[in-house]
Amino acid sequence: MAATRTQREIRQRAPVWLVLLLLINLGVMAFDARDSSGKQRMFRVWVQAIASPAQNVFAKVSGAGSGVIGQIVNFRQTAAENEVLKQKLATTEAALSNARLAASENERLKGLLSLKEQTGYDQVPARVIARDPSIWFNTVTIDRGSSSGIELNMPVVTSGGIVGRVIALSPWSAQVMMVTDEKAAAGAIVGQLGGSGALGSVRGSGESGLIEMRYVSGLQKVDIGDYILTTGQDSIYPPGLRVGEVVYVKHGTATQSHEILIRPGAKLDQLEEVAVLLYHPPQRTAPEQTLPNVDKSNKQ
Amino acid sequence: MPQLKIAAVLALAILLQLSLRAVWYPLAYIDLPLIVVVYIALQRHAWHALIVGTIAGLAIDAASRALIGAGGFSKTLTAYLIYFVATRVNLENPLMRIPVLATATLLDSAIYVFWHRALGNSPNVPFVQTMSYRLIGTTIAGTLVMFLLDSVFTERARTRRSFASRRKGARRGAR
Numbered sequence: 001m002a003a004t005r006t007q008r009e010i011r012q013r014a015p016v017w018l019v020l021l022l023l024i025n026l027g028v029m030a031f032d033a034r035d036s037s038g039k040q041r042m043f044r045v046w047v048q049a050i051a052s053p054a055q056n057v058f059a060k061v062s063g064a065g066s067g068v069i070g071q072i073v074n075f076r077q078t079a080a081e082n083e084v085l086k087q088k089l090a091t092t093e094a095a096l097s098n099a100r101l102a103a104s105e106n107e108r109l110k111g112l113l114s115l116k117e118q119t120g121y122d123q124v125p126a127r128v129i130a131r132d133p134s135i136w137f138n139t140v141t142i143d144r145g146s147s148s149g150i151e152l153n154m155p156v157v158t159s160g161g162i163v164g165r166v167i168a169l170s171p172w173s174a175q176v177m178m179v180t181d182e183k184a185a186a187g188a189i190v191g192q193l194g195g196s197g198a199l200g201s202v203r204g205s206g207e208s209g210l211i212e213m214r215y216v217s218g219l220q221k222v223d224i225g226d227y228i229l230t231t232g233q234d235s236i237y238p239p240g241l242r243v244g245e246v247v248y249v250k251h252g253t254a255t256q257s258h259e260i261l262i263r264p265g266a267k268l269d270q271l272e273e274v275a276v277l278l279y280h281p282p283q284r285t286a287p288e289q290t291l292p293n294v295d296k297s298n299k300q
Numbered sequence: 301m302p303q304l305k306i307a308a309v310l311a312l313a314i315l316l317q318l319s320l321r322a323v324w325y326p327l328a329y330i331d332l333p334l335i336v337v338v339y340i341a342l343q344r345h346a347w348h349a350l351i352v353g354t355i356a357g358l359a360i361d362a363a364s365r366a367l368i369g370a371g372g373f374s375k376t377l378t379a380y381l382i383y384f385v386a387t388r389v390n391l392e393n394p395l396m397r398i399p400v401l402a403t404a405t406l407l408d409s410a411i412y413v414f415w416h417r418a419l420g421n422s423p424n425v426p427f428v429q430t431m432s433y434r435l436i437g438t439t440i441a442g443t444l445v446m447f448l449l450d451s452v453f454t455e456r457a458r459t460r461r462s463f464a465s466r467r468k469g470a471r472r473g474a475r
């Protein structure tokens with residue numbers, strides 16, 4: 001009887017708990033959406049700090065697993081032939097595949113190393129260990145965090161171009177918002193800095209994996225295949241980093257800006273190694289807020 | 301201790317959800333925490349379902365670029381609605397889990413995306429296409445995962461089955 005009453009009580013109180021939990025979630029959500037200062041929530045730091053070791057393990061296991069699967073496939077293909085040939089072939093293919101992997105990794109790492117020479121900024125190399133757990137967004141998690149000197153909003157790049165910026169940090173991992181995200185933006189220019197007046201800003205166009213460039217004057221010359229560089233005016237990316245190349249232009253007029261789509265230079269679908277630039281944008285003095293006719297000596 | 305089992309299963313589901321997308325991209329379409337939430341709601345434990353829904357949602361939100369609370373809201377509400385239906389309609393048949401999972405996935409996706417759009421943080425993937433893939437992935441995987449969960453929570457399932465057979469026997473006797 002007591003158990004029945006408890007069940008009945010639970011059933012009666014369930015809507016109250018529901019409303020309470022929904023209100024808590026709503027409050028947290030509104031608080032999270034309201035703040036646009038770029039600060040991160042301690043809750044995110046904790047969850048990422050706890051999750052990153054497991055994600056690291058999965059990244060390593062999946063790498064090893066795909067190698068094993070590849071070898072099994074090779075083994076089956078050659079099983080129809082004789083045993084000796086099969087073994088030789090499997091060994092050769094495994095060695096070749098390892099050599100190719102090593103060569104491509106070497107190439108990527110060389111690219112990252114050359115970045116330091118090109119940009120002149122210190123960098124932290126990092127490996128992508130996870131992608132956004134929610135299918136609705138497209139961030140990546142890297143295996144370096146605040147303990148490696150990474151800070152919020154630091155730019156993340158590959159030898160191909162910019163990848164995005166750090167939006168959340170834990171001591172051992174960091175979350176990176178891709179430049180293709182609708183909320184990501186950067187100051188950019190078509191062609192060489194100082195050699196072109198085609199200034200604008202780039203932001204993710206969402207679905208297509210392309211980047212949209214806005215506010216480029218319709219009087220400026222822009223063609224398909226032109227490359228886009230950062231200007232450094234956004235206080236996130238240093239000037240002169242490659243963003244990508246123009247793949248579509250709808251030419252504007254004197255009163256209308258060009259509509260430009262850019263393919264990112266970094267291969268964002270196949271990211272494995274990236275580098276975080278330890279870049280601190282130059283401090284900008286706040287503009288004078290007081291009116292010109294106010295006597296400033298009275299304020300002190 | 302069912303609470304411990306639930307906590308362990310939930311923690312495993314969250315960790316897998318955080319890691320599997322890096323292994324193979326399409327695995328992200330399977331929402332493992334939602335499957336656990338639906339399973340517990342189908343057991344008609346209101347408090348467990350609501351808490352598991354909130355924790356699962358908040359944990360995934362925190363590891364994602366999503367608004368913290370959006371997933372918690374959608375999973376909590378989904379858990380309650382399934383619990384509400386499960387206490388009034390017999391959903392014990394394993395085949396019934398398929399439409400329940402499908403509905404839960406649709407509901408969860410719709411609420412989740414609604415809050416993001418309402419608060420100016422729209423997801424950057426096509427809604428209908430992503431929701432369809434998620435529906436297929438979660439429903440198929442969920443149906444299989446729930447059999448695994450049955451074996452984890454065997455004692456309870458066995459008790460429920462025995463009560464069901466007693467009820468059947470009682471009905472036959474009454475006739």
